[in-house]
Amino acid sequence: xxxxxxxxxxxxxxxxxxxxxxxxxxxxxxxxxxxxxxxxxxxxxxxxxxxxxxxxxxxxxxxxxxxxxxxxxxxxxxxxxxxxxxxxxxxxxxxxxxxxxxxxxxxxxxxxxx
Amino acid sequence: xxxxxxxxxxxxxxxxxxxxxxxxxxxxxxxxxxxxxxxxxxxxxxxxxxxxxxxxxxxxxxxxxxxxxxxxxxxxxxxxxxxxxxxxxxxxxxxxxxxxxxxxxxxxxxxxxx
Numbered sequence: 026x027x028x029x030x031x032x033x034x035x036x037x038x039x040x041x042x043x044x045x046x047x048x049x050x051x052x053x054x055x056x057x058x059x060x061x062x063x064x065x066x067x068x069x070x071x072x073x074x075x076x077x078x079x080x081x082x083x084x085x086x087x088x089x090x091x092x093x094x095x096x097x098x099x100x101x102x103x104x105x106x107x108x109x110x111x112x113x114x115x116x117x118x119x120x121x122x123x124x125x126x127x128x129x130x131x132x133x134x135x136x137x138x139x
Numbered sequence: 140x141x142x143x144x145x146x147x148x149x150x151x152x153x154x155x156x157x158x159x160x161x162x163x164x165x166x167x168x169x170x171x172x173x174x175x176x177x178x179x180x181x182x183x184x185x186x187x188x189x190x191x192x193x194x195x196x197x198x199x200x201x202x203x204x205x206x207x208x209x210x211x212x213x214x215x216x217x218x219x220x221x222x223x224x225x226x227x228x229x230x231x232x233x234x235x236x237x238x239x240x241x242x243x244x245x246x247x248x249x250x251x252x253x
Contacts, residue, residue, distance in 0.1 A: 029182070060243075065148075067141075067143070067145075067228060067243040067244050067246055070241075084240075115183070124240065125171040127185035127188070128183075128185065130175075130183045131182050132181055133182055
């Protein structure tokens with residue numbers, strides 16, 4: 026089944042403890058992206074990748090890192106999480122980098138930073 | 140300042156009636172618009188899109204109307220069904236420009252009452 030898989034679904038952590046949220050897609054998509062969803066703000070882009078080893082900042086990149094060493098995987102790394110990073114996170118991918126290409130989203134990761 | 144606005148955070152409609160979800164944008168460079176639907180505990184899924192060269196696009200019960208002069212689009216669902224209860228995100232992009240990103244609105248939560 027074609028899908029974007031994120032893990033974990035739920036994560037509770039404490040301030041400063043490094044964490045990684047994994048994302049994998051099995052559709053051979055070029056483009057991958059991370060979003061966070063906050064009430065009243067919609068989906069805001071954190072980082073995106075147009076291909077292997079090509080990543081760039083989105084609108085809210087502070088406090089996050091990403092890597093794209095393989096086409097299928099795009100992990101999100103929080104080196105020193107803070108409470109303002111408590112949010113619902115979504116990984117997404119699309120076949121090409123064109124902005125009119127529809128995005129396929131993972132099921133989300135609810136992160137709480139205490 | 141939000142470039143894509145959905146001014147109704149929530150909407151309730153009787154089953155069988157029409158649901159109209161509205162979206163306004165401020166950036167005149169936007170020329171492609173997408174609607175995504177999100178159920179609780181799931182990621183958003185693509186619903187329907189429209190290019191700025193059109194003023195209407197239809198897919199079954201879903202129709203999107205675009206009024207470029209007013210920088211306004213709307214999603215019509217006819218007839219509404221209880222399974223349509225979800226959060227709907229409007230998104231906009233500018234193809235073929237240096238502004239190569241998709242901007243999401245804050246979402247409208249639709250409840251269809253049986």
